[in-house]
Amino acid sequence: MPENLKKISRNLSDISTWLKFDRIPWVIAGPCSAESEQQVLSTARELAKSPHVKVFRAGLWKPRTRPNSFEGVGEVGLKWLRAVKAETSLPTTTEVANARHIELCLDNDVDILWIGARTTVNPFMVQEIANALKGVDVLVLVKNPINAELGLWLGAIERLYQAGIKKIAAIHRGFSTFVEMEYRNSPNWRIPIELKRLLPNLPIICDPSHIGGSRDYIEPISQTALDLGIEGLMIETHIDPDSALSDSKQQITPKVLIELLDRLRARNTTITDKQVKAKVARLRTEISHVDSRIMQDLAERFRWVEEIGKLKQQHSISVLQINRWENLLKDHIAKAKHLDLDGEFIKAVFELIHAQAVKRQLQD
Ligand code: PEP
Ligand code: MN
Numbered sequence: 001m002p003e004n005l006k007k008i009s010r011n012l013s014d015i016s017t018w019l020k021f022d023r024i025p026w027v028i029a030g031p032c033s034a035e036s037e038q039q040v041l042s043t044a045r046e047l048a049k050s051p052h053v054k055v056f057r058a059g060l061w062k063p064r065t066r067p068n069s070f071e072g073v074g075e076v077g078l079k080w081l082r083a084v085k086a087e088t089s090l091p092t093t094t095e096v097a098n099a100r101h102i103e104l105c106l107d108n109d110v111d112i113l114w115i116g117a118r119t120t121v122n123p124f125m126v127q128e129i130a131n132a133l134k135g136v137d138v139l140v141l142v143k144n145p146i147n148a149e150l151g152l153w154l155g156a157i158e159r160l161y162q163a164g165i166k167k168i169a170a171i172h173r174g175f176s177t178f179v180e181m182e183y184r185n186s187p188n189w190r191i192p193i194e195l196k197r198l199l200p201n202l203p204i205i206c207d208p209s210h211i212g213g214s215r216d217y218i219e220p221i222s223q224t225a226l227d228l229g230i231e232g233l234m235i236e237t238h239i240d241p242d243s244a245l246s247d248s249k250q251q252i253t254p255k256v257l258i259e260l261l262d263r264l265r266a267r268n269t270t271i272t273d274k275q276v277k278a279k280v281a282r283l284r285t286e287i288s289h290v291d292s293r294i295m296q297d298l299a300e301r302f303r304w305v306e307e308i309g310k311l312k313q314q315h316s317i318s319v320l321q322i323n324r325w326e327n328l329l330k331d332h333i334a335k336a337k338h339l340d341l342d343g344e345f346i347k348a349v350f351e352l353i354h355a356q357a358v359k360r361q362l363q364d
Pocket of ligand 1 (some may be wrong): 032057063210
């Protein structure tokens with residue numbers, strides 16, 4: 001792990017010192033957008049009944065893809081967030097995208113700021129936000145960038161850290177893709193997992209509303225997040241979702257949210273039971289044995305590849321033999337089926353292996 005990231009991870013402040021978490025999952029809930037005082041307050045009143053809900057969210061400045069759609073109520077909504085806090089005691093959060101938003105939020109006691117996916121992609125905007133936050137003790141949530149690039153996500157966290165912010169958490173809201181799929185944004189779980197590996201102390205919150213883009217997917221995505229050890233969720237909740245001015249299809253009522261949260265199964269991130277611990281250790285040993293075998297087999301495969309590379313060179317044969325590659329891939333995908341392995345997965349594995357084999361032969 002790079003030294004600078006290790007240091008950042010060590011210096012991040014513990015999330016349980018900022019907010020009281022006595023439940024898993026703990027939840028940030030509220031509408032995609034604040035629309036009226038009545039909508040904000042009636043949603044918050046219902047949400048405050050759930051012991052899971054720890055923070056109230058509502059977007060005031062909405063980054064919309066096209067102009068002339070609802071772009072948020074802006075400044076006037078700050079009063080409504082104050083009213084929520086006064087009445088329910090829930091801390092509040094909203095999206096900020098520039099220095100002016102930050103100034104207004106800090107003047108109006110917004111407790112937590114979040115940086116949206118369309119802002120995390122832009123280092124200029126993130127730096128402007130970081131500069132505006134210098135010397136301020138506030139909690140900042142960083143949504144992943146729209147595209148699946150870990151570097152931009154990490155970069156935004158580093159910019160905030162360098163501005164002196166120690167209370168940081170990341171929100172995983174999925175990545176946009178050109179491929180047709182059931183979800184609005186692809187979860188690409190390996191990216192938040194890699195972020196957690198690089199910054200182990202950084203809390204990660206999952207936003208199933210923006211990943212799924214539909215009410216139906218909120219529960220299964222939330223459960224997957226919990227199964228992966230994620231303890232915080234951000235879920236869009238509206239008192240009347242069908243009439244919401246933004247993200248209507250993915251919002252649920254507070255009542256539906258509360259029932260859903262009761263059904264989710266929390267997981268322990270640490271193993272305490274001694275017998276279970278021993279069993280897990282035994283299985284991990286088996287898995288590590290298989291991993292070493294795979295590595296030894298790969299090393300052997302590349303020794304043969306180097307031999308064949310030399311032979312091709314001696315006889316002036318091109319390194320890439322496209323028919324051989326095509327047949328090999330077909331065979332392996334067919335075999336994968338019999339072994340109960342996912343064909344797409346085996347294809348991806350052998351694409352990597354083949355690329356490495358070609359590279360080795362070109363180096364010879
Ligand atoms: C939102 O939370 O309403 C929002 C705009 O999210 P994102 O930045 O993830 O699209
Ligand atoms: Mn939204």
